[in-house]
Amino acid sequence: MAYNQQPNQTPYPLGSNYNTQYSTPAAPPPTYASAVDPPPQKSYNPPPTNIHVPKNRTADSNYETNFADSPFGSSFSDKAVRMAFIRKVYLILMVQLLVTFGFVCLFSLVKPIKTFIQTTGSWFYWVSYATFLVTYIVLVCIPSVRRKYPGNFICLTVFTLAFSYMVGTISSFYDTTSVFVAAGVTCLVCLSLSLFAIQTKIDFTLCSGLLFALVMVLFFFGLSCMTFYFIFPANVFAWRILDCVYGGLAALVFSLFLVYDTQMVVGGKKHELSPEEYVYGALQLYIDVVYLFLILLACFGKSN
Numbered sequence: 447m448a449y450n451q452q453p454n455q456t457p458y459p460l461g462s463n464y465n466t467q468y469s470t471p472a473a474p475p476p477t478y479a480s481a482v483d484p485p486p487q488k489s490y491n492p493p494p495t496n497i498h499v500p501k502n503r504t505a506d507s508n509y510e511t512n513f514a515d516s517p518f519g520s521s522f523s524d525k526a527v528r529m530a531f532i533r534k535v536y537l538i539l540m541v542q543l544l545v546t547f548g549f550v551c552l553f554s555l556v557k558p559i560k561t562f563i564q565t566t567g568s569w570f571y572w573v574s575y576a577t578f579l580v581t582y583i584v585l586v587c588i589p590s591v592r593r594k595y596p597g598n599f600i601c602l603t604v605f606t607l608a609f610s611y612m613v614g615t616i617s618s619f620y621d622t623t624s625v626f627v628a629a630g631v632t633c634l635v636c637l638s639l640s641l642f643a644i645q646t647k648i649d650f651t652l653c654s655g656l657l658f659a660l661v662m663v664l665f666f667f668g669l670s671c672m673t674f675y676f677i678f679p680a681n682v683f684a685w686r687i688l689d690c691v692y693g694g695l696a697a698l699v700f701s702l703f704l705v706y707d708t709q710m711v712v713g714g715k716k717h718e719l720s721p722e723e724y725v726y727g728a729l730q731l732y733i734d735v736v737y738l739f740l741i742l743l744a745c746f747g748k749s750n
Contacts, residue, residue, distance in 0.1 A: 528712075528721075530721075531711075531719075531721045531727075532712060532713075534724045535711050535724050535727040535731070536731075538602070538724065538725070538728035539728045539731050539735075542606045542728065543735065545606055545607070546610040546613055546736060548610075549613060549614035550610075550613060550625060553618040554617050554618055554620075554622050554625050555622065559618075560618045563618045564618055567615065570611065571611070571615045574608040574609075574611040574615075575608075575612060577604065577605075577608035578608040578609050581608065582605060584601060585598075585602065585725065585726065586726070586729075592729075593722045593723070593725070599725070602725055602728070602729065606732070613736060613740065616740060617743065620743055620747040620749050621747065621748040621749075623748075624743065624746070624747035625747065627746075627747075628739055631742055631746075632735065632738050632739040635701070636704060636734075636735050636738065639701055639705055639708070640708050643704070643705040643706075643708035643709050644708065649709070649715045649716050650706045650715075651706065651710055651715045652715075652716055652717070653702070653706065657699070657702060657703060657706060661699060663695070664692075664695055664696055664699050667692060671688045671689075671692055689745070690745060693741050693744055693745035696737075696741045697738060697741045697742065697745070700737045700738050700741065703730075703734050704731070704735070707727070707730040707731050707734055708731070710730075711731065
């Protein structure tokens, strides 16, 4: 099929410019367009209108939410979860320390209770000691117990009451002024160590092996001190020196544990606690603080 060309069309002369009198060919017949496939058109899919954009989670949101259900993930959400976890851990820790401080004040300031504890309350101490050991082993060794509400809070409450009774009993054998001085020094030391753990760039969560080695050194040194006490019972001066050395080593170990546990709770390091471990985090910090108090009281307190 040919085009319908006009007969008066002049060819282009060689070496000449474009001829302005050139007329375009006529339109093809209607059957031509149907013989040629039209060029494919690009498809355009409009954006979906039913996209659900979740709101930013605040720090008060439940940190145990399963984030796999959310199609979006952001560092803000993770930060909010961590902040909620930190607040919960330190709130539990504050309640534990207040309960323990109440027992210490009660056993140190109330004279009838102090006399009863020092004379006939020894078997209560051993019962509380056994309860302390059992509940501590359960909370540390059985993750399903410390993660499941309300069993975790019940077990933690029993542990706190038992340990608080032990601390109150020990404090009743010391001078009241020494007890409160040791408590004040413990607060200052723990606050300083916590700020150091948060601000420092040193990652103490990588030092778990070193901490274990120090614990073993402390354990065997304590056994050596006990052996020395039995062999030389009359050497009081040597006892006092060994007490100071052992107390200084124990204070160093538990100070490092406090820094280690603080970084595990706060996060941002190589290792950190999961949001489900708020009971475990509060438990470890509580143990560190109270043992520091007992060590300082034994080293610098005046015993009755």
